[in-house]
Amino acid sequence: MELEIIQPDDFHHHLRDGDALPSVVQHAERYFSRVIAMPNLKPPVRTLADARAYHDRIRSHSQGKLTPLMTLYLTDETTPEEVQEAQESGLVYGVKYYPAGATTNSQMGVTHVDKVHKVLEVREGRRCSYRCMCLQCNAYIIHIQIFISYVHYVIHIHTHTYTQCMQAIQLPLLIHGEVTDPSTDIFDRESLFIDTILHPIILTRYPHLHVILEHITTIHAVEYVMNSPYPNLAATITPHHLAYNRNALFQHGVCVHKFCLPILKREEHRRALVMAATSGSHKFFLGT
Incomplete structure (x- = not known):
């Protein structure tokens, strides 16, 4: 039996840069039609000019079948004018919110949500x-x-x-949803981000903002997105978090190839992710 599907899109993809870029682009092109290209390079993709340059590098290694959808890396210094210019270009499809220090190449990310109020608000x-x-x-x-x-x-x-800002122009905010306080248990970072930043600050202040909570890993995240009163909130899920629970990190010693951020969680959380991914809800989609 043979099953044919429409070529899917990947709404969270790290295409890398430099020597790794050609092989990763070719691999992505083999499986996907469009990809949201993450901006956490060295240096990061902070402006429209950076996005254009990275887009050109990606396309130079493509056979023309892959459409990269570019994103900007949000910092404390990002201006509303830069965001609006990017949205009007037709090249940039989202702005990535990395809490500073939360993950790879996130050192230049957002130090506090209040620092980016000027970008999110409707002025x-x-x-x-x-x-x-x-x-x-x-x-x-x-x-x-x-x-x-x-x-x-x-x-x-x-x-x-x-100048209209992100809520007004409907440019999605793509969020790595983890707190970075070193005193917080690493397995609780996502849930605490939802409870202390995403809900009471971001979505309460900007209820019409398009928000993607990326690579969710917990029951709490699934239930929050599924039952949220905010119509423009959605989430991506990775195959990694669908396939493994945190036991996989310690099989036959420490398995470094199973480590990623956000970190794998308990089996009950993995099952909740599978339920969400197979529920048919438009609020959950693939981000590898």
Whole structure:
């Protein structure tokens, strides 16, 4: 019996760089149509110019069948203008949130969620100030004829220079969801991130933000995504976390090839991931 499927997409892929790039690109092209290309290179993909350059390097080793979807590496210094420029380019499909120190090449990542508030928020200060100006004109009826053309002129100028941020432009935030406090048990990092950062800060402040909680590993993450009231929250799952539990790390000694971050969890968590992956829910998809 032969089974044919549509060539899948991989929405979390590390294509590497340098000497490793050609072989990884060719391997990805063999199995996938599109891949979300992770930006944690050395140096990271921080700007649209970086993304264009990396995109060109990827395509130079491709046979033309693989479509790389680029991402930016979010830092404390990333500006709203850089994010909007990237989104408007048609080349960048997401912004990656690495908590600083959480995983490979994440040292330049986000040190605290408040540092990236300017990128996530919807900035409406300019518009609000000129709406107030217009209301003030309405309050002084006698001056409407004198000021109305001027007010409309000012509003016209500033609405065209207005910078919208990620929630407004619907550019997904791709999150490595682990806390980095060294006092936190490594097996609890994901759940604690959900409880202390993702839910009370990110999704509560930005309820319409498109958020992908990447490579989830726990029952808590599955249940949170499955039952979340936030319609734009989803998650990726890796084959690694579907296939193994944490016992695999210690079979015949320490098995370094089974180690990854987020780390493997108990069997009950693996089963929950399998349930989510096979549930038919559109909230869960492949990210290898």
